[in-house]
Amino acid sequence: MNHKYLTITQALDGLKKKEFTSVELTQMYLKRIKAVEPKVKSFVTVTDEEAIKGAKEADAKRAHGNNAPLLGIPLSIKDNFSTDGIRTTASSKVLDEYVAPYDATVVTKLKDAGMVMLGKTNMDAFAHGSSTETSDYGSSRNPWNTDHLPGGSSGGAAASVAADEAVAAIGSETAGSIRQPASWCGVVGLKPTYGRVSRYGVIAMGSSLDSPGPITKTVEDSALLLQVLAGKDPRDATTSPTGVPDYLKNLKGDIHGLKIGISNDYFEGVDEEVKAQVEKELKVYEQLGAKIKKIKLFHPKYAIALYTILQRAEVSSNLARLDGIRYGNDRSYFGEEAKRRIMLGTYTLSAGYYDQFYNKALKVRTVIIEDFKKAFADVDVIIGPTSPTTSLPIGATENQSMFGELADVLVEPSSIAGLCGINVPCGFSDAGLPIGMQIIGPQFAEERILNVAYKYEQETVWHERRPSL
Amino acid sequence: MPNNKLTPIIGLEVHVELKTNSKMFCSCSADYFGKEPNGHTCPVCLGLPGALPVPNKKAIDWCIKIALSLNCKINEFSKFDRKNYFYPDLSKGYQISQFDLPFGYEGYIELASGKKIGITRVHMEEDTGKLSHQDINGQRASLIDFNRSGVPLVEIVTEPDFNDALEVKEYLQKLQQIVRYLDVSNADMDKGEMRLEPNISLSTDPKKLPNYKVEVKNINSFKFVEKAINYETKRQDEILAKGETPAQETRGWDENKQKTFSQRSKEDAHDYRYFPEPDIPPIVTTKEQISTLQKEVPELPDKKVKRFEKEFGLSFYDAEILTRDKPLANFFEEAVKEGQEQKLNPKDIANFIINKKTDTSTTTPLALVKQITASKQTVAVDEKELAKIIEEVITENEKAVTDYKAGKEASLMFLLGQVMKKLARKADTNLIKDTLKKRLSYSDK
Known part of the structure; x- marks a missing residue:
């Protein structure tokens, strides 16, 4: 089977119509990975054998009338999802030889839905970063310009989709780690509401923020994957019992009268090119009958301070289990960024500093949550740029310990508030790099933001452009 | 004994292991005693990357019942916190415990003298794994068994209200009795199901806490705790007599040498960096839930003693013996009921049980009543x-x-x-x- 650019919907269609088998499809992707991987470096581990085996099983199941929602669809999984029997490193040498003895709930759900796993994608080590440059296995590259970064931490995941090394990818976001790389790589990235998708088995970064989610070529694929992932997990006490709607049902629904909130602060300090493009694209919504409304939100810069404290504190505690006794490599294998975060987190939680930092951050978090609640009383969604810039060149993060926070300034407030958000491609810079726009909704409003994203996507052509590799 | 100007000031921390079927945060069996090492483990209690804790509702209910039985107030809004410290038997690098919002607080246990020992807090946490150091193929090796990791523990902390070892002993007996009455723990000292940590210091003014305190860790017998307290009282008294202040430290009890020994000084004290456990949402217990749990608390020993005295005309001495454990108290009451027809005096039944040391596990109340009646067949003698x-x-x-x-x-x-x-x-x-x-x-x- 020759290389063919396929969405999940198209691939499922081809499988159902017997245009190709899952084995053929999987082989096509493995071939594609072999061809472009030296340039893109999306994967830490490619699981050829397991993939072919899985594809064979999927074909056999389909022959027996099985119609699971992702049956035979080859996906890439971010390397912080525990995968039974397969190395799970979170892109850190500390876990270089760690083979998880169990599957993350997300992986279990995907397997039950019939997916074929192609491999584990590269990321910033322990998801600490927004570039993949903190990965101990080298940074991934942006398929649109391989001298540039894919963003992060789910950089390998976003690159694998943009480079068409997988039909779609599973990533995770703490604050920006899905939306920002999706923006830089020109693909769709959905960060679900905190508690919508189980964190069980995902190597924790900021436990009160981590949200697994899909990175896809289209909004429809995003809805399709979220359908499989979402729901209460008895193994994750922070998942919500809120009912899971049929995300495809209202996907194409009319958005006439939709109220879109725009905050000036979210355009401040943003690259002129990015700013102008997002502002221009908002007209598409006006043409669709939506109303643009200026709103006032807390300046996103406050979120950086607060996010840095909360997340570092949780990181310092979460990484304590990698104590050098049971996982092969000891703590000297931690990279610079992990060490910095452990130290900062330890400091902010120390006696005498807790009230000054962590406790205060928790209070500010409540203020930010209230701020968004107030905003959503007046508008249905909030739209703004996803990242202040387009993809930056390799090496941009050198000596920039706050790089991630600055790159994620526009996504951190909504992450802190546990809201859902989705990045959709909304244009290209003069240099040919993708520009992304994010649509933020209240908690558990995935159905709404998918609908709003879908309507825009259908009116535009950005998602149809392909990088030449 | 301390010189007569000094009063021992003693507080107590007690860990009680609950006998729930499953562990505190996963569904592994909590029955670890004498089991094949690491057989009762899963990603959660092994603390594997990505694994998440889900709290055991029964354990929380039981913790609240203990708190209620100790006359505590209950935090309707409670939460778990992480207590961060490194130790090889601690699988996650932190212990899930409770910091500022324990399930129970401000309770008391009343001693026979009428003195009330204040309970500062009753909180829920998880047990750690167990290390053993052995020679394996001629090499020293440290082994970790995680079967105990995640077993539910309730920690009960008192105010520094004790003034001697006997008060401590009485308190411990009462506490052990209460958790056994509640049927939430076997509180078997030999199996480590109840672990004791007294804080001891001496003060010139019984109402004032001195500027130091010595903690004796992990004692697993009432007798040892008594000895450790008496030993510490004497040791500290001697130091104070020289005009010095005993070091603030953690000590252990050496039963062989019959003395305490220094384990950790104040300088090495941990900063546990507590913060709210983000993996577990806060626990809300409504007034209705609390009152339901309160209703499930059985009649406790103190009340039972009073009732036995009043209802059956027993002496305090007899009533106290008969209420030491619930099965015995129930047996006695059953026997009284059975003996009503024969107009048996409850006092005679009590005497018979106490004097004959009746084994309630091998006889029935009815059989006992028959035995007593037979021995009292006097009416027929003209x-x-x-x-x-x-x-x-x-x-x-x-x-x-x-x-x-x-x-x-x-x-x-x-x-x-x-x-x-x-x-x-x-x-x-x-x-x-x-x-x-x-x-x-x-x-x-």
Whole structure:
């Protein structure tokens, strides 16, 4: 089977119509990975054998009338999802030889839905970063310009989709780690509401923020994957019992009268090119009958301070289990960024500093949550740029310990508030790099933001452009 | 003993292991004692990357019941926190515990003297794994068994209200009794199901805390805690007598040497960097839920003693013995019920159980009542008939009578036996003996 650019919907269609088998499809992707991987470096581990085996099983199941929602669809999984029997490193040498003895709930759900796993994608080590440059296995590259970064931490995941090394990818976001790389790589990235998708088995970064989610070529694929992932997990006490709607049902629904909130602060300090493009694209919504409304939100810069404290504190505690006794490599294998975060987190939680930092951050978090609640009383969604810039060149993060926070300034407030958000491609810079726009909704409003994203996507052509590799 | 100007000020931390079927945060069996190492483990209690804790509702309910039984107030809004420290038996690098919002707070246990020992807090946490250091193929090796990792623990902390080891011992006995009454823990000291940590210091003013405190860690017997306290009191008294202040430190109890020894000084004290456990949402317990749990708390020993005294006319001494454990108290009450028809006096039942040390596991209350009734078959003995038989026996056994009167006590028993034989049925031996003795004391024969 020759290389063919396929969405999940198209691939499922081809499988159902017997245009190709899952084995053929999987082989096509493995071939594609072999061809472009030296340039893109999306994967830490490619699981050829397991993939072919899985594809064979999927074909056999389909022959027996099985119609699971992702049956035979080859996906890439971010390397912080525990995968039974397969190395799970979170892109850190500390876990270089760690083979998880169990599957993350997300992986279990995907397997039950019939997916074929192609491999584990590269990321910033322990998801600490927004570039993949903190990965101990080298940074991934942006398929649109391989001298540039894919963003992060789910950089390998976003690159694998943009480079068409997988039909779609599973990533995770703490604050920006899905939306920002999706923006830089020109693909769709959905960060679900905190508690919508189980964190069980995902190597924790900021436990009160981590949200697994899909990175896809289209909004429809995003809805399709979220359908499989979402729901209460008895193994994750922070998942919500809120009912899971049929995300495809209202996907194409009319958005006439939709109220879109725009905050000036979210355009401040943003690259002129990015700013102008997002502002221009908002007209598409006006043409669709939506109303643009200026709103006032807390300046996103406050979120950086607060996010840095909360997340570092949780990181310092979460990484304590990698104590050098049971996982092969000891703590000297931690990279610079992990060490910095452990130290900062330890400091902010120390006696005498807790009230000054962590406790205060928790209070500010409540203020930010209230701020968004107030905003959503007046508008249905909030739209703004996803990242202040387009993809930056390799090496941009050198000596920039706050790089991630600055790159994620526009996504951190909504992450802190546990809201859902989705990045959709909304244009290209003069240099040919993708520009992304994010649509933020209240908690558990995935159905709404998918609908709003879908309507825009259908009116535009950005998602149809392909990088030449 | 301390010199008379100094008063021991003692506080106590007690860990009680709950006997839930599953562990605190996963579904592994909590029954770890004597099991194949690491057989009862999963990603959660092994603390594998990505694994998440889900709290055990029963354990929380039981913790609240303990708190209620200790007269505590209950935090309707409570939460778990992470206590961060490194130790190889701690699988996650932190222990899930409770910091500022424990399930229970501000309670007390009342001692027999009427003195109340304040309970500062009752909180829920998880147990750690267990290290063992062995020689394996000639090499020293440290092994970790995570079977105990994640077993639910309730920690009960008192105010520094004790002034001697005996008060501590009484408190511990009461606490052990209460958790056993609640049927939430076997509180078996030998199995480490109850672990004790006294804080000891000496003060010139009993109302004022001194500027140091010595903690003795992980003692697993009431007797050892008593010895450790007495040893510490003496040791600290000697230091203070020299005008010095004992070091603030953690010590252990060495049963072989009969002394405490220094384990960790204040300088090495941990900063546990507590913060709210983000993996577990706050726990809300409504007033209704609390009152339901309160209703499930059985009558506790103190109340039972008072009721037994009042309802059955028992002495405090008897009532206290009979309420030491719930099965015994229940057995006694059952027996009283069974004995009603025969108009058995509850006091007699109590005496019988206590004196005969009745094994309640091998007999039934009904059987016990029959036993007592049989031994009291006195009604059938006609006084005249008895007098007649006694006369016969005295006549027929002159030598024994003479011997008895000469001071040979055993002869009385012989004569008694003869009377019983003639009587040919069960009778109250004491009554017959008394009658016989009385008759023999007459001077005419």
